[in-house]
Amino acid sequence: MSLIEINNLIKKYNTGNETVLAVNDLSFSIEQNEFVTLLGQSGSGKSTLLTMLGGLAKPTSGKIVVDNIDVYELPSKTIADYRREYIGFVFQSFQLIPYLTVEENISLPLSISDLTNQEQKQLVKLILEKVHLEKKAKRLINELSGGEQQRVAIARALINDPIIILADEPTGNLDCKTSEDIMKIFCELNNDGKTIVMVTHNTAFKKYSHRSIELSDGRLIN
Ligand SMILES: Nc1ncnc2c1ncn2[C@@H]1O[C@H](COP(=O)(O)OP(=O)(O)O)[C@@H](O)[C@H]1O
Numbered sequence: 001m002s003l004i005e006i007n008n009l010i011k012k013y014n015t016g017n018e019t020v021l022a023v024n025d026l027s028f029s030i031e032q033n034e035f036v037t038l039l040g041q042s043g044s045g046k047s048t049l050l051t052m053l054g055g056l057a058k059p060t061s062g063k064i065v066v067d068n069i070d071v072y073e074l075p076s077k078t079i080a081d082y083r084r085e086y087i088g089f090v091f092q093s094f095q096l097i098p099y100l101t102v103e104e105n106i107s108l109p110l111s112i113s114d115l116t117n118q119e120q121k122q123l124v125k126l127i128l129e130k131v132h133l134e135k136k137a138k139r140l141i142n143e144l145s146g147g148e149q150q151r152v153a154i155a156r157a158l159i160n161d162p163i164i165i166l167a168d169e170p171t172g173n174l175d176c177k178t179s180e181d182i183m184k185i186f187c188e189l190n191n192d193g194k195t196i197v198m199v200t201h202n203t204a205f206k207k208y209s210h211r212s213i214e215l216s217d218g219r220l221i222n
Pocket residue numbers: 013014015020021022040041042043044045046047048049
């Protein structure tokens with residue numbers, strides 16, 4: 001069985017008297033340790049698919065099975081556990097807290113964990129090394145470049161050691177050179193064993209992944 005199985009997945013949005021079919025009967029699977037890029041024009045359903053994969057939006061119908069767990073059959077409390085244990089999210093806009101330091105931002109998702117302060121510090125240090133930012137732990141977010149901020153966001157996504165990383169246009173706000181650096185970090189994480197699903201506009205980035213999937217009007221093409 002694959003790590004991620006998507007079966008007849010449908011997501012409709014109802015706004016006023018209009019219904020948008022954002023994801024239209026998708027079925028495919030993703031293997032453990034695969035790096036998949038997800039392409040498609042704006043409005044083709046990429047973000048909708050990613051949020052459903054991440055346990056953030058219930059499908060209208062169909063199912064998502066991750067590691068043999070039928071995600072949307074879980075009670076809503078347990079879906080939060082699924083998100084924390086399985087998923088790390090990285091967004092185009094970083095979504096960091098500007099007036100906190102790098103290490104404070106990264107350890108935020110740990111605040112309810114039962115690690116000691118010392119253990120937390122050790123963990124943050126280890127993760128900062130993975131994104132090559134070990135020297136910036138004490139910096140405030142608004143003192144960092146865009147590429148550094150995205151690396152902090154990636155580090156934050158790693159803090160609970162999820163097996164899946166979902167990234168929605170993580171290089172969308174970055175210049176070419178910085179984007180390549182970020183892609184290399186995703187490749188390193190993939191080599192470390194993470195399964196990665198990344199939305200990108202940049203077809204040149206297909207080369208970093210094992211496989212690319214293209215959506216059009218909520219359906220798979222090619
Ligand atoms: N919360 C929402 N309410 C209503 N329509 C939405 C919502 N989110 C997305 N859509 C619509 O669903 C379609 C797919 O959107 P989205 O998944 O964001 O596509 P993409 O990420 O590929 O640009 C679009 O037509 C979009 O307008």
